[in-house]
Amino acid sequence: MSLVEDLKSKVLIADGAMGTLLYSHGIDRCIDELNISKPDEVLKVHQAYLKAGAQVIQTNTYGANYQKLARYGLEDQVKEINQAAVRIAKEATNLNQNAYVLGTIGGIRGIKKSVASLGEIKRSFREQLFWLLQSEVDGILLETYYDFEEICTVLQIARHETNIPIIAQVSLHEVGYLQNGMELSDALFQLEKLGADVVGMNCRLGPHHTIRSLETVPLPQKAFLSAYPNASLPQYVDGEYTYGGDDDYFEKSALALYKEGVRLIGGCCGTTPRHIAAFARAVKDKAPVLEKVLPERKVQVQLKSSGSSTKHVYKKAKTTRSIIVELDPPRHLDTTVFFAGAKALKEAGIDALTMADNSLATPRISNIALASRIKNDIGVPPLVHIACRDRNLIGIESHLMGLHSLGITDLLAVTGDPAKIGDFPGASSVYDLNSFDLIKLIKQFNEGLSSSGKQLKGKTDFSVAGAFNPNVRNLDRAVQRLEKKLAAGADYFISQPVYSEEKMVEIYESVKGLDVPIYIGVMPLTGARNAEFLHNEVPGITLSEQILTRMSACGTDKLKATQEGMAIAKHLIDAAFDLFNGIYLITPFLRYDMTVELTKYIHDKEAQRKERKVFNG
Template sequence: MRPDLRQAWGNKVLIGDGAMGTFLYQKGFPVGISYEELNLTSPEVIGDVHRQYIEAGAQVLESNTFSANYDKLSKYGLESRVDEINRAGVRIAREAAGKDGYVVGAIGSIRGGKRNNISTDELKRHFEQQIHSLLSEGVDGIVLETFYDVEEMLLALSQVRKVSDMPVISQFAVEDIARTLDGHTMTEAFRIVSQEGADVFGFNCRTGPNGMLRALETLQGVKTLPASVFPNAGIADYVDGEYRYGASPEYFGKMAVQFADMGARIIGGCCGTTPAHIAEISSALTNYIPSPLPEPSMEDVDRDRIVLHEHPEQEQGMEQSGEPTLVDLVKERHTVIVELDPPRDLDITKFMKGAEALKRAGVDALTMADNSLAVTRMSNMALGHLVHSRTGLRPLIHIACRDRNLIGTQSHMMGFDALGIDHVLAVTGDPARFGDLPGSSSVYDLTSFEIIRMIKQLNEGVAFSGKPLKQKAKFVVGAAFNPNVRHLDKAVQRLEKKIASGADYVMTQPVYDPELIVKLREATKHLDIPIFIGIMPLASGRNAEYLHNEVPGIQLSDEVRERMAGLEGEEGRSMGVKIGKELLDVAAEHFKGIYLMTPFMFYEMTAQLTEYVWELSDRRLSPLFH
């Protein structure tokens, strides 16, 4: 006789299934339809997806009911079919699971990361309705997944516990592992949810395996329940109008063992994962024997303090100085741009210390991203102004198409001009749904080509509307370029279009292969604008694996990954700088433009590499630039 779910995960690690929505998207079902309605209109399609996961080794199937609640279905005129859709979803999964597999009824967050879009009473009614339908059809358990705050999780959990002692898996979606959207640390969330009757505490969506591993680490010492882990296949890349995920099945298999070692008893996949990912997880955990869960110790519950910075003294405006542009400088000598991420809170102390250290190292410009990876950070416009006024460093500011419509983009550029910030990098921007505020919208009024052209239009004294301006701007506009692609020639052709749109210089994604640096030089030698070759020192072995497997546009060589494997802390950073210097040996020979990216605010690393560039070029710092 098959054991129930609680007995099953007590004795072994169960293999969960993978993505449903993104898998259907890959099969040609468009975004904008109700995938849950397919339980009624195309049950054979849903059944086939379930069967592929079972054949790959999945032991636990989630019903295709994630958004099958009254609120979500009402957007498609399906609110009267909540019961019918949920019951059909369970029946289809049950048939595919067979006598040995388990079926859990999937219930997703209704708020979806938005705090006030639906009342508490409505939430309770909608959860109650969906739970009743799932339980009536005979599921083996309930999975509450992709919840962003403890409050909504407790609402859903309480509705289950009112009517059943069925096993409940409670999964949060957290991009920043520190806190839920309603302010609870992960250890606090664990304590609250476990006290309210959850059987499993876990994570899904929002991040890839590396983020999930970090999330599990926050629970060490307090976690007494089994954990569940359903990561995305890395960070989604938006290419040619499609979402693509890069984390390989082999990487998932490797990470699955680490999850199990940290107490995960159900391991599957979320967005971007496929039966191939599940097959690797299943293979990696064959004959795996889990260790007993640790005893509880709540002494480590976080008590994070908010650190306030001192009120800065009043800054003077930055005036356009007429100093040579980066394009002018790089024609004459090696020129170094260093990226330093704006802080994610209100304390700029460390950021400014980093800017000052990089200034002393001799960088030519400090560049700041525009909420990269769709994660909210301090305004790079404000920081650019502060950096220049306090240190004298030239700010180079990224501007993304994602966050502002045409009105906001022109307004933003006019603000840059008023502050004298004249160097910008135009980027598309990562989709908002994959950042820390998934309920926010991606605007994309402009493509990266169009934003370059329209910024240069301001240099002609013409507004985006076509109306004349009273004066002309003086923007020097950069374009982003990813050389870590299979067909470099096609990527260069795309870059040529950006240059035709008006790009003045190019900044590349980080490169970790000396041979690729040489190939890139050969492939771009016909271009008449400077290229700043990107190099980001690795901070640890884990950092290397994360970048290689989960971050779009970054590819590490096997040799680099092997050298970084297992290295952490100072040892890892030391090796990262060493590898960075070796890359600079090649990069400085073929490119005068160097673009260094600072990992995790370890600005000492990029300061060392900046000084190494000057050693290579035998440049002596002069008062002209400092």
């Protein structure tokens, strides 16, 4: 029986990431070349996935083409590497004689078409395809194609050369849309018309956003749907990428993918046999979904654009309770909601408005531009994040001088999420500095010196905050990082959102010896899916089982979910109120109405506290 015949009556489980496991074995060179130099290591990975329940495995050939192998001087070994890969994968199927082996060919272009011309892509693709077909694979897997022109081109070549099953998978930066702006449903429809037997998506997005993307995709008329999500958003810790995601979440995700009509479910970056085993448990013996009702399309309304000196906020936090609110800069040119939010938050009485610097490696309107406007036009003190990811040392020094010239003096120094997790995974993460280095540099500017020791002919007056992630297993280690940032010159700290009273107390006990303000993070939840996503896929955020249950009980009732999210946030503020002098409110999805209400709630609590103090003498 062929793969396509099997998919007519079954939901099949594919394997997960190859590189993730090989890297965990201490291997850090060209992965495709390992088919020749370390075939046993590759074999072990295939066997681990088959033991976990995979019925479809892919050859270790994602980058085994002329273009990519040339980076390592291996461009003349395309034949040997691809043939060895198929041989190893077939040997692994001795564990399951019914398993299928797909010959994998990865995309070459990322965000830059200039990486390779279509002519170069065609020549490279034909060579790799030839050797995979000569080795008699059971199907061809085209995966991680960001450029739609590229996947259409290679798919047509493959369909012309062979009748074996072809799986064509695109990769997305945004939920439901390709990087050229095409809707996922339209793209998959076109790939089906070009002859793909299975169409779907892989990489870049974790389970949550993969499921959301597929919600608007109808069942194909002839082809079948596939999905290979990443494990989660990766964290960049001590120079390495790490992924999360627990088994229960992946079982739930597999069920959700199944309900969207997916017939072939596998994993991409960060996934391991543990994740694949969870997928297999979830859909075992389930008959495929044959009918699917799509949600009604929402009509989006295009809004028209709209058109005091800064204080050091940490100084107030040393003497009284203060409130910082984060309001993300828009990812588009419409600033109407952003400035309406800034005005409403000023009226509510916040002490500073903080703006991230392209958070999650996603481009937004420059926070320095928005900071200047809210400072001058609205009168809200801005607190500007600076990420080390997007600028080299030259750019960072220029940026600091620009901030000083604008009279913006409150900063938050962060290393920044790696470009790999953002809208443009092919973009470079600079990282000339890390957050510790940046704090030191900012303080050096306050002494009138550049990084090279050059006189700046003046001194800046920056206060600098450090980021604090308390949602870790080893809180003592996180506090040691704070102490290191203090030594570098940090004036105060701003934490990731915390969703547990017990955690609040634990944090307080751990940091009370630090003689600086700590702004404890509180972010209201907006719904059950929002809660699941934050808990399972966003690095540095952990929700308690009780909160997940409470949000899940709201179902799809948006009003009820908002009310429950606000109730949870107020409860957390109550827990933090007498422990920390600063509250850091994070606005979800520009829902500034929620942070306005929480700001007023904090002020009311502060007024009540003062009244009690006066009453008690």
